[in-house]
Amino acid sequence: MSKLKEALEGGRFPIVMELKTPKGIDLEGMLAPLKSLNGKVTAFGIPDSEHAKMKLSALAAARVVKEAGGEPLVFMTCRDRNRLALESDLLGAGALGLENITAMSGDFVSLGDHPDAKPVYDADSVQLLQIARGLMAGHDSAGLPLTGSPQFCLGAVLIPEADPVAPQLLKAKKKLEAGVDFFITAPVFDLKKLSQFKQLLGAQSVKVLACVKVSKASEVEQAAQGQLRKVYSLPPQIIQELSDADPEEVLKKGAVLAGRLLKEIKAQNLADGVYVKARGRGDLMALILEQAGV
Amino acid sequence: MIIAERKPFAEIKAAVAPYEKILIAGCGTCVAVCLVGGEKEVGLLASQLKLAWGQEGKHPTIGEMTVERQCDREFIQPLGDAVADYDVVISTACGAGVQFLAALPGMKPVIPALNTTFIGVNEEAGFYTERCRACHQCYLGVTGGICPQTMCPKGLLNGPCGGNIQGKCEVNPDRACAWCEIYARLEQQGRLEQIDTILPLHPNGRSNTPATVIHPAYKRRYFAHE
Numbered sequence: 001m002s003k004l005k006e007a008l009e010g011g012r013f014p015i016v017m018e019l020k021t022p023k024g025i026d027l028e029g030m031l032a033p034l035k036s037l038n039g040k041v042t043a044f045g046i047p048d049s050e051h052a053k054m055k056l057s058a059l060a061a062a063r064v065v066k067e068a069g070g071e072p073l074v075f076m077t078c079r080d081r082n083r084l085a086l087e088s089d090l091l092g093a094g095a096l097g098l099e100n101i102t103a104m105s106g107d108f109v110s111l112g113d114h115p116d117a118k119p120v121y122d123a124d125s126v127q128l129l130q131i132a133r134g135l136m137a138g139h140d141s142a143g144l145p146l147t148g149s150p151q152f153c154l155g156a157v158l159i160p161e162a163d164p165v166a167p168q169l170l171k172a173k174k175k176l177e178a179g180v181d182f183f184i185t186a187p188v189f190d191l192k193k194l195s196q197f198k199q200l201l202g203a204q205s206v207k208v209l210a211c212v213k214v215s216k217a218s219e220v221e222q223a224a225q226g227q228l229r230k231v232y233s234l235p236p237q238i239i240q241e242l243s244d245a246d247p248e249e250v251l252k253k254g255a256v257l258a259g260r261l262l263k264e265i266k267a268q269n270l271a272d273g274v275y276v277k278a279r280g281r282g283d284l285m286a287l288i289l290e291q292a293g294v
Numbered sequence: 295m296i297i298a299e300r301k302p303f304a305e306i307k308a309a310v311a312p313y314e315k316i317l318i319a320g321c322g323t324c325v326a327v328c329l330v331g332g333e334k335e336v337g338l339l340a341s342q343l344k345l346a347w348g349q350e351g352k353h354p355t356i357g358e359m360t361v362e363r364q365c366d367r368e369f370i371q372p373l374g375d376a377v378a379d380y381d382v383v384i385s386t387a388c389g390a391g392v393q394f395l396a397a398l399p400g401m402k403p404v405i406p407a408l409n410t411t412f413i414g415v416n417e418e419a420g421f422y423t424e425r426c427r428a429c430h431q432c433y434l435g436v437t438g439g440i441c442p443q444t445m446c447p448k449g450l451l452n453g454p455c456g457g458n459i460q461g462k463c464e465v466n467p468d469r470a471c472a473w474c475e476i477y478a479r480l481e482q483q484g485r486l487e488q489i490d491t492i493l494p495l496h497p498n499g500r501s502n503t504p505a506t507v508i509h510p511a512y513k514r515r516y517f518a519h520e
Contacts, residue, residue, distance in 0.1 A: 079448075083495060105448055105455040108465045119448065126452040127495055141495060159456045167477040171453030174492050186456065229467065231456060 002099035003071045004043045005153035007273065008182055008207040013266055014042035014273035015294065016073055016184075016209060019065065020280030021047060021055040027064055030056075033282030034070050040289055043071040043100060045275060052079065052112025059089060063096045073155070074098050077106025082122035083131065087140050090132055094150020102155035102184060103128040125156055126171070129178035158183040158208070159231045160197035161190075169200060176206055184275045187213035187232045191261065194270050210271035212261045212288070214254035214278045217247035255284040259291020266292070295415075296324040296388045297422045298331060298408040303342055309405045310382050313354065316343070317380040318407075319373050319395060320360030321387035328422055330408055331386030333360040339386065339407060355380075364391025374398040430500035436488050438479035443496070445472035451493040 007014035048058040062072035103125045109117045138149045156175040162168035222228040278284040326332025362369045364387035385392045389410040396404040412424040443449045447465040454473035457464025461474040508518045
């Protein structure tokens with residue numbers, strides 16, 4: 001059984017660290033945090049060419065992480081695969097022992113580094129969850145039987161600061177209906193907003209991993225100028241706290257803040273675990289855990 | 295209607311440079327309305343070519359003929375008859391018209407003057423926007439008259455992606471998020487329950503190209519069966 005699922009169901013407040021998949025096949029940088037942090041974090045998030053920037057296959061990266069002793073949480077987007085490829089890759093994930101899958105629509109191709117690529121979106125994230133549930137039940141999306149079914153712990157994404165929020169809640173409701181086991185939120189800097197969104201979501205039995213993120217200097221600068229175009233916001237006092245002329249100092253301050261947020265999320269019971277975006281750096285993750293007292 | 299844009303002049307000129315007798319064939323329907331392929335635009339292209347070649351000391355024969363629709367067999371035959379006097383045809387029709395014309399018996403090489411872009415609407419003079427992807431499965435009755443396949447760049451069927459910011463699209467912040475608009479319109483019309491149900495995977499098999507539609511009343515004529 002998935003260690004992530006066990007930790008979520010056991011109420012053990014799992015901590016998931018996102019790794020950075022390489023643009024190439026040099027795995028050293030991606031795997032570096034495993035050596036120092038394995039045992040301190042429950043699982044490692046493996047993005048699927050995040051921001052539509054082409055990187056090493058998430059499935060391959062996840063298997064490498066697993067062989068290195070980590071528990072992978074694989075992101076799977078609908079951007080680059082039709083239903084055949086989604087199903088085939090989900091079976092591949094099952095065969096490779098990759099149990100944790102997060103279904104996403106995926107950032108649009110024109111935002112990434114292959115803007116002329118053909119976007120696919122044969123399924124959306126709700127339909128991908130249904131497809132995965134179907135495979136778990138022994139059949140593909142065409143209704144044909146499988147010889148051996150995978151078992152997954154299925155995740156999806158939530159945007160706590162969505163504005164307007166109602167369409168986002170509609171999507172969340174459909175993801176629940178499709179059989180999601182846990183949600184991962186977009187990065188959260190203002191815990192009041194996370195709390196308000198949880199109330200809107202209602203008393204669902206689904207687990208939530210709140211995302212805490214270490215921002216880089218350019219993001220803090222954009223936020224300070226009111227130019228940060230993201231689905232989350234940085235409150236003014238946090239922009240002030242993170243601002244520094246030295247980009248490395250911004251990251252360290254960001255890690256200290258992320259550690260504090262992690263601690264507060266746990267203390268205030270605002271989520272069932274956290275998903276940490278620490279730029280794939282083990283040293284920043286260690287600082288976050290130290291600040292959080294984990 | 296079909297919306298198109300004219301190709302760069304240099305591309306058209308280069309494509310017909312080897313020929314001495316050129317017929318420019320216009321189309322009087324969609325591309326005339328969007329101001330790129332009607333009689334007037336045929337005249338403009340002919341003048342441009344004459345002027346450009348005149349400066350190079352060349353004086354090829356350039357003829358002009360615009361028909362009602364190049365996508366209709368009823369209207370294109372005059373072009374088929376006229377082409378005997380020319381070496382090449384520049385068509386200012388959409389891609390459908392160009393192909394229909396090029397397939398006429400005895401037709402000379404046909405060069406497209408336009409890039410066909412989308413099925414859209416005439417917002418204002420010279421301002422056209424896309425509305426339909428001709429996907430063979432219309433959702434507009436469910437989604438409040440806003441197409442999730444066309445107006446959402448990802449073609450999502452079950453609600454917005456996570457990328458919209460304050461109701462603006464992740465892909466183009468100048469544009470509204472289609473799903474935020476669908477939700478708002480259905481809410482205003484008291485029809486939100488219509489999008490409560492998860493829509494299944496889109497039947498893309500219907501859109502495999504090239505598609506054919508036979509009107510039910512003509513099925514016997516074309517030996518098509520239900």
